[in-house]
Structures are given as C-alpha cells and as structure tokens.
Amino acid sequence: MDMNKLIPLLSEMAIFVNVVESGSFSKSALKLGVAPSSVSRSITRLENALQQKLLERTTRQMRLSPAGQEVYSLCCDMLNSAQLAVSSAQVNTEDITGVLRVAAPKALSKQVLMPMLLDFMALYPKVELQLKVSDRYLDLVSHEVDVIIHITETPTQGLISRVLAPCRLLLCATPDYLMKQGIPTHPQQLIDHNCICLGESPKDRIWIFSQEDKKLSIQVKGTLTVNHSEIRREAVLRSMGIAVFPDFSIQEWLDTEQVQQVLPDWTLGGHYQGNIVAQYAYSKFIPKQIKTLVDYLQTCFQS
Incomplete structure (x- = not known):
C-alpha cells in the first residue's frame, strides 16, 4: 500500500485500538466524542482497506479475529510511537517541561510516592x-x-525497566497482642489467631509461606476484612490481630517498635511484592521529563 492510501488509515487505526480497549463501539464513541455510527464506519473502512475481518461481532459480544489480534498489536505500537514523537521535541530543551503522565498503585502513591512527586x-x-x-x-x-510504577516480580516485557527499590511482604502485630495471644512460631499456629485479611477474593484468606524447600498454605480467619492497608494498620496498632503489609506501609512502626514482625524466618507469598519498578516505552528519543523523573525517584529511594 502506497503512502497516499496509508495516511488516511492512520486515524482509523487509532480508532480501532480505542474500540478494542473500550470493549464496544458505543463506549469508544463516548470516549472519542463522536457518534457510534462514525466509529463503525471507521472500522469498516479499515477492514475494507486491509481486506481483513478485524472484529468478530455478535449482538452480545465483540472479539478480535486472528488477523485483528496482529493488527491491533501493531497499531498499539504505532500509537505509542506517535506519542513519543509528540514529546521528543522536548528531549534537548534546556528546561524540563511538558506533560508527564504517571500511573501507580494506591497505597504506594499515598504512603511513599506522594512527597517525592510533590518535591519533584x-x-x-x-x-x-x-x-x-x-x-x-x-x-x-x-x-x-x-x-x-508498579510492584512486581515480573516487569512487563517490551518496556524499559528501572528498579527503584525492593518490596517484600511482612506479617506484623503489636507486642501487646502477642503478649496476650502468644507469639506464633510456625505458620500453622495462625489458625488460632485473629488474622486481618485483604478480602478482595477468597484466596486472600489463604496465606502462603515458604522456608527453604518447605511451602505451606494456611487458611486463616479473623473478625475484620478490609482492602485498605492503612485501615488494616490501624487495626493492628489497636492490637486487634495480625496482618500482612508491604514493608513500606509498616516500616515506620517497626522502627519505633510499635509493631513487630511475626514469623520472620518464613517468607510470605503474594502479588504485592518483588521490586518497585518504573517502566516506560523504548524509543530513540526518550522525553527528558521521563528520564529526569525516574532518575529522581531512584535517588529518593536510595537515600
């Protein structure tokens, strides 16, 4: 396909990505601020130009065809390159300027990143x-x-990854709670304790422990379930029970001995651990504000 025919399809490709990510023509139209019929015509023009059926549609659902899956992946790369092209002009500017869009988890943002970002x-x-x-x-x-910015043991492939800091899960309780209820010396003993759980799925009540070649799954129970680390921390500080925390969420209280780690010889399993990683797209022209922010965060975490 020559360039004269390709250029008009670029906008259709962008709309195609938006439709797939939105999950429907109507949601995509709402996001783009156009009529659903306009979105439908764009997809039809793209399919006709490529001579491929990209979306398999029924009255109830929409999914990518085999050809559509490959085209979608390549169109995503195109949009990412376009975004980098827009911001590449800022690479060699003397001042750090421009829009910088950052995504991060809730607890990490509030408890760790917020002061760093405001100082930045x-x-x-x-x-x-x-x-x-x-x-x-x-x-x-x-x-x-x-x-x-996310906490993971497996960074997303195809992106530049910069490790900011390690993050591990800790099991904690107050000295007062442990004095009254006893200090667990083995994960199995947790079944006799009030365990404060995340509660976002039934699996959150199954705590996984490992030690060398041993691995245990313990079904715990408790009187409080809450998917907010600060509320769990407040409950623990009131000596209500034992809870799991990412280390950045509880380290201050460990340092002042208001809480202590439980079963320190065992490693806790879970999704919210590994490394705190900053990731961004590969490009010959990395916007200066992106590199400056990541360098700044790395310095903050290491200080």
Whole structure:
C-alpha cells in the first residue's frame, strides 16, 4: 500500500485500538466524542482497506479475529510511537517541561510516592504532572500513560525497566497482642489467631509461606476484612490481630517498635511484592521529563 492510501488509515487505526480497549463501539464513541455510527464506519473502512475481518461481532459480544489480534498489536505500537514523537521535541530543551503522565498503585502513591512527586514538581515547576492512582495495571497506550510504577516480580516485557527499590511482604502485630495471644512460631499456629485479611477474593484468606524447600498454605480467619492497608494498620496498632503489609506501609512502626514482625524466618507469598519498578516505552528519543523523573525517584529511594 502506497503512502497516499496509508495516511488516511492512520486515524482509523487509532480508532480501532480505542474500540478494542473500550470493549464496544458505543463506549469508544463516548470516549472519542463522536457518534457510534462514525466509529463503525471507521472500522469498516479499515477492514475494507486491509481486506481483513478485524472484529468478530455478535449482538452480545465483540472479539478480535486472528488477523485483528496482529493488527491491533501493531497499531498499539504505532500509537505509542506517535506519542513519543509528540514529546521528543522536548528531549534537548534546556528546561524540563511538558506533560508527564504517571500511573501507580494506591497505597504506594499515598504512603511513599506522594512527597517525592510533590518535591519533584517544586524542582521542575514547568512540568505538568498527571498522576493516575489505580491498583489495576494501566497499559501505556490504552490508558495514555508515560511511566508505570508498579510492584512486581515480573516487569512487563517490551518496556524499559528501572528498579527503584525492593518490596517484600511482612506479617506484623503489636507486642501487646502477642503478649496476650502468644507469639506464633510456625505458620500453622495462625489458625488460632485473629488474622486481618485483604478480602478482595477468597484466596486472600489463604496465606502462603515458604522456608527453604518447605511451602505451606494456611487458611486463616479473623473478625475484620478490609482492602485498605492503612485501615488494616490501624487495626493492628489497636492490637486487634495480625496482618500482612508491604514493608513500606509498616516500616515506620517497626522502627519505633510499635509493631513487630511475626514469623520472620518464613517468607510470605503474594502479588504485592518483588521490586518497585518504573517502566516506560523504548524509543530513540526518550522525553527528558521521563528520564529526569525516574532518575529522581531512584535517588529518593536510595537515600
């Protein structure tokens, strides 16, 4: 296909990505601010030009065809490159300027990143920071994000990864609770304790422990279930029970001995641990504000 025919299809490709990410023509139209019929015509024009059926549609659902899956992946790359092209002009500017869109988990954002990011803005007042706080993984292209900060043992492939700090899960309780209820010396003893759980799924009541070649799954129970680390921490500080925390969420209280680690010789399993990682797209021209932010965060975590 020659360039004259390709150029008009670029907007259709962008709309195609939006439809797939939105999950329906109507939702995509709402996001784009156009009529659903306009979105439908764009997809039809793209399918006709490529001579491929990209979306398999029924009255109840929509899914990518085999050809559509490959085209979708390549169109995502195209949109990401377009975004980098827009911001690449800022690479060689003397001042750090421009929009910087960052996604990060809720607890990490409030308890750790917030003061760092606000200090960064004070240092670089020409940067417009847009922070998206969500415990869901937000994709760079579909969620219009420049930098993803997340806690993981397996960073997303195909992106530049910068490790900011390690993060591990700790089991904690107050000395007062442990004095009254006893200090567990083995994970199995947790079944006799009041365990404060996350509660987002039934699996959250199954705590996984490992020690060398041993691995245990313990079904715990308790009188409080809450999917907010600060509320769990407050309950623990009131000596209500034992709870699991990412280390950054409880370290201050460990340092002042208001709480103590339980079963320190065992390693806790779970999703919210590994490394705190900043990730962004590969490009010949990395916007200067992205590199400056990640360098700044790395320095903050190491200090």
